[in-house]
Amino acid sequence: MYFLYWPIFLKLMARMFTPQYFRPKFVIFVGFIIIPSILIFRVIVTFFQALDYILFPGFWRQKVIQPVFILSNPRSGSTFLHRMLEKDERFTYLSLWQSLFNSITIYKLVGLITHIDKSIGDPIGWLVDKLDGHFFKGWDGLHKAGLRYSEEDEFLFVSSFLAPGLILFFPYLHEVSEIFSIDNLPEKARKKVVKNFRLSVQRHVYASKGETFLAKNAVAGGRLGIYQEAFPDMRAIYIHSDILKSIASSLSVFSKPWSFHSPACYQRKYESMSVIEMVRTNYQGIISHRYNFDPENAIDIHYEDLVSDPEGTVKSIYQHFSLSLSEAYKSSLRHDSIAAKSYKSSHVYAIEDYGFTEDEIKQYLSSMTPENHVFDEQYRKLE
Helix, strand or coil, X not given: CCCCCHHHHHHHXXXXXXXXXXXXXXXXXXXXXXXXXXXXXXXXXXXXXXXXXXXXXXXXXXXXXXXXXXXXXXXXXXHHHHHHHCCXXXXXXXXXXXXXXXXXXXXXXXXXXXXXXXXXXXXXXXXXXXXXXXXXXXXXXXXXXXXXXXXXXXXXXXXXXXXXXXXXXXXXHHHHHHHHCHHHCCHHHHHHHHHHHHHHHHHHHHHCCCCEEEEEECCCHHHHHHHHHHCCXXXXXXXXXXXXXXXXXXXXXXXXXXXXXXXXXXXXXXXXXHHHHHHHHHHHHHHHHHHHCCHHHEEEEEHHHHHHCHHHHHHHHHHHXXXXXXXXXXXXXXXXXXXXXXXXXXXXXXXXXXXXXXXXXXXXXXXXXXXXXXXXXXXHHCX
């Protein structure tokens, strides 16, 4: 990616110092801890990515054949599906630390350190588990998170300030709305993003010895053109779900960090529009791009079917893509399906908790362009 995409970065920084948002806790935590941390990560990764060209010069010729991307509204089962599919040994996927440190050289160093660590009793592994338990405890009951758990490819874009995921730190992201649809970046910038996204995936696949790349993202609707330009033969799994329920759940999840660093914004109606706009543009992007795929490279599934019959849903995906199921994976899938059916969520989400009515949200969603309404009608026919 870019080292930093300045137009968006400067807008985000400028808003932080306006009277509406300038609060000591917010500026100190986000402006002097989070942003410098992201930039430090970027410098470190850029250095090691340069070493990749010297130590592993063949990686940029690595073929990435028919990568699989799971796409959905936020909070619509993409993590659940991904974590079932990732147990199939044919797939390789990004763990959180790999998306943060996207470099073959770093992968190799981590592998060496892990091997040494395990031989002396795993003290580093213990420390990582403790850190995960502290920093990701807010995600308990949502999905298991940590440096060694699979995650979205979002962090490949966060470090360049080109990701909707930055909403965790910036409650005013809807005021910098171009971040939701980077397919619309100026052509020169867009081409660079395509190239570097392709290289990021090539690095990972090279380090994984050519396995099929599996990814998921619930806010990537505005960059599906970039995905497909990077990998024209990509396969897409679309999870259909109720967008109103997705918005309610997303308001709960994505505004959670605001209660710490921006309590004045927490559950305020204006800032909540950032989350609603993120979900809307993601959904709109999926609708707009859905028919750019050849039928054999895309499949639509329903959230309700995924939850009620996960095993059958996964088998339908494999059948559509003409993939075989190994006996080992069939056993794993059956076990996951039984466990999933016994799971009951303890979370209840309501749009009204954030000052909105259902009619207000429906009216806002109706602001999609006429072109998108046509796509929306076609999209819904699939249901």
